[in-house]
Amino acid sequence: MSAAGVTFTRVRKAFGEAVAVKGLDLAIRPGEFVSLLGPSGCGKTTTLRMLAGLEFPTSGEIMIGDRVVNDVAPGKRDIAMVFQSYALYPHMTVGENIAYPLKKQGMAKAERATQVARIAAMLKLEALLDRKPRQLSGGQQQRVALGRALVRSPKVFLLDEPLSNLDAKLRAHMRAELIELHRTLGRTFVYVTHDQLEAMTMSDRIAVMEGGELRQFAPPREVYDRPANLFVAGFIGTPPMNTLPGGFTDGTFSHPAITARFTVTGAPARVVLGVRPEDVLIGQGPHRATVRVVEPTGHETIVMLDAGGSPLTARAPAEASLNPGDAVSFALRAEKLHLFDAESQARLDARAVTLGESE
Amino acid sequence: MLGVMLIAPCVLIFCAVIVYPLVSAVYLSLFNIFTPTLQGNFVGLQNYAELFAGEEFWRSLLNTLIWTVCTLFLQVVLGVAAALMLHQAIVFRALARSLILFPYFVSTVVAVLVWRWLFNDLYGILNHLMMWSGLLQMPLDWLGSMPNAMVSIVLVGAWKYFPFVVIAILARLQTIPDQLYEAATIDGAGAWSRFTDVTLPQLKDVLMVVVLLRAIWDFKEFDLIYLMTGGGPLIATQTLPLMVYKEAFGLDAMGRATAVAVAMMAVMLVFMVLYLRRMGKEEAR
Amino acid sequence: MKRVAFNLMAWTIVLVTAFPLIWMVITSVKPQFELFRIPPTFWPEEITFEHYRRLLWETPFLTFMRNSLILSFSTTVLVVAVATLGAHSLVRFRYPGRERLAQLVLFTYLLPSVVLILPLYLMMVWLGVANSLLSLVIAYTSFALPYALWLLRSFMQGIPDDLESAALVDGATRMEAFFDVILPQALPGIISTSLFTFILSWNEYLYALVLVNTDSARPLTTGVMSMLVSSFNIEWSLLMAASVMMSVPLIIIFAVLQKYLTRGFGAGGVKG
Ligand SMILES: Nc1ncnc2c1ncn2[C@@H]1O[C@H](COP(=O)(O)OP(=O)(O)O)[C@@H](O)[C@H]1O
Ligand SMILES: [Mg+2]
Numbered sequence: 065m066s067a068a069g070v071t072f073t074r075v076r077k078a079f080g081e082a083v084a085v086k087g088l089d090l091a092i093r094p095g096e097f098v099s100l101l102g103p104s105g106c107g108k109t110t111t112l113r114m115l116a117g118l119e120f121p122t123s124g125e126i127m128i129g130d131r132v133v134n135d136v137a138p139g140k141r142d143i144a145m146v147f148q149s150y151a152l153y154p155h156m157t158v159g160e161n162i163a164y165p166l167k168k169q170g171m172a173k174a175e176r177a178t179q180v181a182r183i184a185a186m187l188k189l190e191a192l193l194d195r196k197p198r199q200l201s202g203g204q205q206q207r208v209a210l211g212r213a214l215v216r217s218p219k220v221f222l223l224d225e226p227l228s229n230l231d232a233k234l235r236a237h238m239r240a241e242l243i244e245l246h247r248t249l250g251r252t253f254v255y256v257t258h259d260q261l262e263a264m265t266m267s268d269r270i271a272v273m274e275g276g277e278l279r280q281f282a283p284p285r286e287v288y289d290r291p292a293n294l295f296v297a298g299f300i301g302t303p304p305m306n307t308l309p310g311g312f313t314d315g316t317f318s319h320p321a322i323t324a325r326f327t328v329t330g331a332p333a334r335v336v337l338g339v340r341p342e343d344v345l346i347g348q349g350p351h352r353a354t355v356r357v358v359e360p361t362g363h364e365t366i367v368m369l370d371a372g373g374s375p376l377t378a379r380a381p382a383e384a385s386l387n388p389g390d391a392v393s394f395a396l397r398a399e400k401l402h403l404f405d406a407e408s409q410a411r412l413d414a415r416a417v418t419l420g421e422s423e
Numbered sequence: 424m425l426g427v428m429l430i431a432p433c434v435l436i437f438c439a440v441i442v443y444p445l446v447s448a449v450y451l452s453l454f455n456i457f458t459p460t461l462q463g464n465f466v467g468l469q470n471y472a473e474l475f476a477g478e479e480f481w482r483s484l485l486n487t488l489i490w491t492v493c494t495l496f497l498q499v500v501l502g503v504a505a506a507l508m509l510h511q512a513i514v515f516r517a518l519a520r521s522l523i524l525f526p527y528f529v530s531t532v533v534a535v536l537v538w539r540w541l542f543n544d545l546y547g548i549l550n551h552l553m554m555w556s557g558l559l560q561m562p563l564d565w566l567g568s569m570p571n572a573m574v575s576i577v578l579v580g581a582w583k584y585f586p587f588v589v590i591a592i593l594a595r596l597q598t599i600p601d602q603l604y605e606a607a608t609i610d611g612a613g614a615w616s617r618f619t620d621v622t623l624p625q626l627k628d629v630l631m632v633v634v635l636l637r638a639i640w641d642f643k644e645f646d647l648i649y650l651m652t653g654g655g656p657l658i659a660t661q662t663l664p665l666m667v668y669k670e671a672f673g674l675d676a677m678g679r680a681t682a683v684a685v686a687m688m689a690v691m692l693v694f695m696v697l698y699l700r701r702m703g704k705e706e707a708r
Numbered sequence: 709m710k711r712v713a714f715n716l717m718a719w720t721i722v723l724v725t726a727f728p729l730i731w732m733v734i735t736s737v738k739p740q741f742e743l744f745r746i747p748p749t750f751w752p753e754e755i756t757f758e759h760y761r762r763l764l765w766e767t768p769f770l771t772f773m774r775n776s777l778i779l780s781f782s783t784t785v786l787v788v789a790v791a792t793l794g795a796h797s798l799v800r801f802r803y804p805g806r807e808r809l810a811q812l813v814l815f816t817y818l819l820p821s822v823v824l825i826l827p828l829y830l831m832m833v834w835l836g837v838a839n840s841l842l843s844l845v846i847a848y849t850s851f852a853l854p855y856a857l858w859l860l861r862s863f864m865q866g867i868p869d870d871l872e873s874a875a876l877v878d879g880a881t882r883m884e885a886f887f888d889v890i891l892p893q894a895l896p897g898i899i900s901t902s903l904f905t906f907i908l909s910w911n912e913y914l915y916a917l918v919l920v921n922t923d924s925a926r927p928l929t930t931g932v933m934s935m936l937v938s939s940f941n942i943e944w945s946l947l948m949a950a951s952v953m954m955s956v957p958l959i960i961i962f963a964v965l966q967k968y969l970t971r972g973f974g975a976g977g978v979k980g
Contacts, residue, residue, distance in 0.1 A: 164878050537948070684822050
């Protein structure tokens with residue numbers, strides 16, 4: 065047994081009137097770590113549950129490896145799943161929980177014990193095997209859930225927000241552990257999260273979803289550097305990317321505070337300029353703005369500006385001494401500007417060449 | 424598919440012992456049936472016509488309403504009071520709770536036997552205690568005369584069923600967060616206004632449900648009244664369920680009895696729909 | 709001081725409420741002649757178990773008791789078994805008409821017995837099972853099943869969906885998931901429901917009155933009442949002894965399993 069790829073082809077899922085997933089096309093490579101990222105209610109869990117066989121797609125096709133699994137029972141798909149609620153069987157001990165999938169495979173008792181011991185050693189659960197789930201801390205429960213998924217070496221691991229019930233410190237620790245686990249096992253991981261930090265740090269590729277639709281499917285770096293549309297641009301990054309709506313004529317973007325010339329072909333008349341806060345350089349430059357709010361976070365200072373009537377967020381060094389009401393000059397990193405079609409919200413393939421203040 | 428198979432036994436039993444009898448009741452009410460032989464002939468709506476023209480049905484309906492309203496009122500007042508009391512820290516609270524709840528769980532037959540012994544006109548302790556304390560000059564005939572008989576069944580009904588209100592209210596009281604009381608105290612509320620401003624609004628929903636449910640159950644109560652007074656004296660405490668029984672097995676008029684039952688259900692339907700609506704809303708949440 | 713006064717008042721109310729039942733026990737151990745003392749004595753001058761002896765050996769009480777036990781156990785086992793499967797279906801499966809069905813259950817739970825009793829009576833006569841315990845078991849399902857179904861449904865709604873999902877992913881079939889995961893989780897609810905169903909059946913009177921009129925098939929409720937009606941002069945101490953005996957199972961349930969009763973109330977007793 066080894067890793068298997070996963071393919072969604074035009075998969076749609078409707079609950080009565082409500083459509084949770086609207087025609088999803090997604091091809092995950094064997095051994096890949098893919099995150100499904102998006103705001104709550106965007107259809108991530110539904111997608112994962114369809115892959116697990118817990119929900120039936122209204123239409124479309126799901127493949128694991130080269131097998132169409134639409135009609136395959138969850139237990140026969142060679143997958144394992146970690147639930148957000150952990151879903152540990154409360155009346156079974158930790159050992160029995162981990163052994164349950166093996167028992168359902170019909171594995172002999174002695175063999176089961178060996179396997180459970182192996183997993184327990186791997187996840188440092190040896191001392192807890194005879195406890196009931198409710199006697200465990202959240203972190204320990206999480207590991208047991210992981211153990212139950214690991215024990216039968218499935219081809220694909222499905223994880224539904226597995227870390228969201230842990231405290232911040234433990235979460236960082238578990239992130240590292242999951243990355244390590246993925247590396248050693250070499251299996252396919254499909255990881256659902258609404259936390260972009262998790263998605264960015266762990267994934268090979270991120271599938272960003274919104275309202276039941278796939279918005280972008282790309283490696284983390286690319287999702288960050290070249291967001292495919294305004295939704296992704298606004299969803300990834302904290303604070304999020306600034307978006308300044310403006311007009312576009314003859315390759316020139318115009319906004320009350322900013323003008324910029326782009327090399328681009330066939331751009332629409334109304335566009336949105338995107339710029340990340342770290343690419344707004346306060347100090348000197350061709351543009352003017354007024355400081356509205358200053359938020360020191362310790363290692364840097366987040367500055368909210370009013371640039372020609374539009375809000376604009378900038379990251380400044382912690383030492384920067386700025387006060388609300390100050391008039392400042394700022395510059396934008398030309399090579400880091402993004403341009404989006406205001407109508408379709410899609411990214412425009414454009415490169416800024418010159419920047420200047422509005423007349 | 425499996426889901427349908429699992430529910431199938433329930434549905435079959437439902438059809439056999441509920442749906443079929445229900446439909447059949449409506450059907451039977453159109454016949455004139457002699458109970459001992461179960462022979463009958465179709466008479467259409469005549470049973471209903473007779474019923475509504477006669478006095479007994481209306482009298483029984485009135486009795487049912489009087490009984491329901493009075494005993495329900497007492498149940499709710501006593502129930503809320505007892506729940507508030509049991510919610511406080513009193514010594515041996517668990518035992519107190521059990522003692523209060525027990526009447527609800529004993530058989531109506533037991534309750535009635537005990538009360539009839541208490542009400543006994545010659546040797547009953549109740550008459551004796553009331554005469555001893557000066558409340559009464561003469562032993563009272565609790566069950567054989569009016570309005571005593573109605574008062575008696577209302578009292579026994581309240582005693583038997585108020586624990587239901589206690590349990591419901593107590594469960595709700597335990598979920599009211601202490602912060603609400605603390606906040607009210609900080610805002611300068613005294614004990615009484617804490618009760619009216621914090622406790623009562625929190626109890627409103629559960630009270631609604633309890634009142635509807637108890638109203639339905641009290642309305643259809645048979646055992647307690649039948650065993651206490653048998654509807655007497657004459658028909659002074661005869662409620663609709665008792666009338667059904669009397670028509671069917673006392674007067675051997677099975678068809679007319681089902682007509683009474685169906686008419687009674689029509690009245691109850693109002694409460695039932697209200698209750699179902701309410702529960703539907705709670706389900707949706 | 710205020711505490712003491714409050715406790716006193718509270719316990720007075722509790723004791724007044726409980727007094728009829730206390731009086732029942734006291735009367736049952738008083739010698740017959742002491743009942744007719746005027747003024748009555750509170751504490752028995754002499755404690756006797758004579759009435760219990762007579763009740764058990766000289767009346768059909770034990771037959772009634774046996775009937776009641778058989779009847780209540782059969783009804784409970786039948787109803788809870790069927791309702792557990794049904795409730796599981798109502799909670800975990802999706803099929804057309806499921807919501808309607810749930811509503812219907814609640815509706816039937818409110819139906820007055822007097823509407824159903826006459827057609828049921830005809831049905832029993834027609835089936836040829838009238839005047840038997842079987843007829844009562846069948847009739848009792850008409851109120852016990854909606855009740856149990858509603859109660860169990862509430863309990864099972866409290867079991868997270870993820871548990872069943874996890875079992876399915878782990879390789880269980882739906883039935884296996886039911887037995888391995890849902891059933892153990894529903895056990896407290898099943899116990900509560902069984903107790904309530906048992907008590908309901910134990911205490912039922914109307915169906916027993918209409919459907920059975922031989923001593924050999926009478927349960928306690930109608931049996932004891934027939935002792936009241938048939939005796940020449942009412943022997944209150946005997947009847948009080950019968951009442952105490954009749955309440956023994958309830959007292960046991962109350963003493964040992966009360967937490968299940970209150971839990972059952974939280975789940976469905978009030979909700980519906
Ligand atoms: N069983 C269901 N019945 C009806 N609607 C559902 C069901 N499951 C999910 N939905 C709806 O589908 C949408 C997507 O849900 P979900 O996949 O759980 O989102 P996410 O996991 O991204 O937060 C939501 O609007 C949700 O309300
Ligand atoms: Mg989710």
